[in-house]
Amino acid sequence: MPLIISISGVRGLVPDSLTPEVCLDLAKAFGTYLNGGKVVVGIDPRKSSETIKEIIFSGLLSTGCKVVDLGIAPTPTVGIMTKALEAAGGIIVTASHNPLPWNGLKFLRGDGVFLNETEANEFLKIYKGKQFRQAAGQGIAIDQTGIDFHINRVLKAIGGAAAVEKARFKVAYDGCNGAGSVAMVKFLEMLGCTIYAINCDTNLPFPHNPEPVAENLGELMGLVKSKKANIGFAVDSDADRLAIVSNEGKAIGEELTLALAAKYVLSGKNKSIVVVNLSTSQVLDDVCREFGATLVRTKVGEVNVTEQINSLGALIGGEGNGGVIFPQVGYNRDSLSGAGLVLSLMAAKKKSISQLVAELPHYEMIKTKVECASQAEANAFVEKTKEKFRGSDLVLTEGVKVVTPEGWVHVRPSNTEPIIRIIAEAKDQKSARALVDQVIA
Ligand code: MG
Numbered sequence: 007m008p009l010i011i012s013i014s015g016v017r018g019l020v021p022d023s024l025t026p027e028v029c030l031d032l033a034k035a036f037g038t039y040l041n042g043g044k045v046v047v048g049i050d051p052r053k054s055s056e057t058i059k060e061i062i063f064s065g066l067l068s069t070g071c072k073v074v075d076l077g078i079a080p081t082p083t084v085g086i087m088t089k090a091l092e093a094a095g096g097i098i099v100t101a102s103h104n105p106l107p108w109n110g111l112k113f114l115r116g117d118g119v120f121l122n123e124t125e126a127n128e129f130l131k132i133y134k135g136k137q138f139r140q141a142a143g144q145g146i147a148i149d150q151t152g153i154d155f156h157i158n159r160v161l162k163a164i165g166g167a168a169a170v171e172k173a174r175f176k177v178a179y180d181g182c183n184g185a186g187s188v189a190m191v192k193f194l195e196m197l198g199c200t201i202y203a204i205n206c207d208t209n210l211p212f213p214h215n216p217e218p219v220a221e222n223l224g225e226l227m228g229l230v231k232s233k234k235a236n237i238g239f240a241v242d243s244d245a246d247r248l249a250i251v252s253n254e255g256k257a258i259g260e261e262l263t264l265a266l267a268a269k270y271v272l273s274g275k276n277k278s279i280v281v282v283n284l285s286t287s288q289v290l291d292d293v294c295r296e297f298g299a300t301l302v303r304t305k306v307g308e309v310n311v312t313e314q315i316n317s318l319g320a321l322i323g324g325e326g327n328g329g330v331i332f333p334q335v336g337y338n339r340d341s342l343s344g345a346g347l348v349l350s351l352m353a354a355k356k357k358s359i360s361q362l363v364a365e366l367p368h369y370e371m372i373k374t375k376v377e378c379a380s381q382a383e384a385n386a387f388v389e390k391t392k393e394k395f396r397g398s399d400l401v402l403t404e405g406v407k408v409v410t411p412e413g414w415v416h417v418r419p420s421n422t423e424p425i426i427r428i429i430a431e432a433k434d435q436k437s438a439r440a441l442v443d444q445v446i447a
Contacts, residue, residue: 010110012422013126013307017101017110020054024109029058032111033065035133036095042070042141043094046087046114048079048152050100050185050243051208054109058099062111063146066097070141076152078208080185080245082340083156085118089336090155092116100185100244103217112244119316119337120309153189156335160342161196163334166270166350171198173353178238178251180226181206182216186245186341193342197349202233216242218249218328220257231255236352237359241341247328248344252360260328261287265366266359267330267344270351271322272297281314281323281331283307284407285416285429290326292367305404306418312337326371369413370435372442376426384419387426391417391445408441415441 009018009028016032018024037045045066049055063073074091076084081098088096096114104110113121113129121129132138161167177199181187187206194201204225205213215222218240230238230251238251250258250266264282268290272278278299282290283306294301302318304310308325315323315333324331329339332347352359378384392406401407405418405426413432420427430441 010422011130013123013309014120015110015112017104017108020058020107020109024058026061029061029111030065031136032133033062033097034069034138035129036097036113037066037069037071038132038137038139039129040071040094042139042144044072044074044091046074046076046084046091046093046096048076048081048084048087048096048098048185050098051078051183051187052101052106052109052243053211054107055099058109058111062097062099067143067146069139070143072144073146075146075148077148077150078185078188079152080156080189080341081112082246082336082338082342083152083189085114085338086156086159086336087149087152088114088116089118091149098244102244103242103247105215106212117337119312122309122313153192156189156342157193157196159335160193160340160346163332164343164346164350166346166353167197169353170346170349173349174198174200175237175349175352176200176202176233176235177349178202178204178226178229178233178235179206180204180223180229180238180240182212182214182218182241182243183207183210184212184216184241184243184245186241189245189342190239190241190345193345197346199349202229202235204229212243218242218247219260223249223251223257226251227255227257237348239341239345245341246339248330248341249328250348250359252363253358254360256360258359258363261289261326261371262363262366263328263344263348264324264326264330265289265293266351266362267332267347268293268322270347270354271332272299273354275299275321279318279320281311281318281320283311283325284401284404286326287369287371288414288431289366289369303401303403308339369431369433370438371429371431372435372438373427373429374442375420375428376446378424378426381419381424384424384426388417388419394444410441412437413441415445417445
């Protein structure tokens, strides 16, 4: 598997493609791109993360940077601290939801937002050109305040902390031994919850694949049932994605995390704006309609959503994969914000999570992909799809999204591999399947 370089960062297998040399050059390129300055660094607890951290410190120092070492920290914590410490940029060492032996690097600008396409291209040009800045390093400062800073900000921003505390929720949590192991437990404690935590030891390897989808949440579902918990939470290895298990012990599907969080944030507000990507569930359209809010859809990629949130002054946004972006806290997908908002909704409505889920419209989503021989073939596939659905309601922001009375199907070429991603959603499995079949036929 070759190194995957994309707008959302760099990922590879350790030690085959994400080699020490690659990590060193990426750090030198980032230090050069930033012209020196302060860089905040956090890692997930993979064994290779600590080594990669030491390597990127060397690279950053050799270009004249000052390094702030947050240690093990969720991606949203690094984003918030990058901005709060007025740094020039930030780096997170993580392969997010990918299992071992993957690792990777995510790059943030000074405001804590991921590099956008233009910025990423400029940075990668420096990486490929290998002409790096040389200057005296400004040292390494250890900062252990990140997680507390982050937690306090969420507690203030959600507005429902007092009600949650009063509700005395019983919460089950699977940290997957990842970067959210300490932060989420501490956060839930401060909200007065009784916590049944599993897999929160960052010295141990991941107990299961870190992607928080239903097939990886079996242990958590069992825990919710055996402890009669009000809700179960799970996160990926860098704790930016949040999945929910209901009080009945069912994984409710990551698409609903943002819908529930948005429901709480929009309640009682007028003419709000919500931003999601093109492939996020239409349940967000329904939630926005309920509160008279406007839903804006962007290209896929966290930075595209964040930049729209900022420019439109949106109250909340994110992605259907459990990624809640709550700008009052920070500009990254944040599992703490997600958990705090969903608990606030439960407390405010005095309803169980399964009742709240039952009140949302139900959709079925199918995600699949088609391998192509080349990028050109992938592009041709998109063109053919446009042709096929001519006369239908087409959204051409990225690839093509066909909106029909039954649902929608989004067809887009991947940024990193010669494949076409196809996502369809409809009221039932059969209709969603029919949309996919129409595209592939
Ligand atoms: Mg992640």
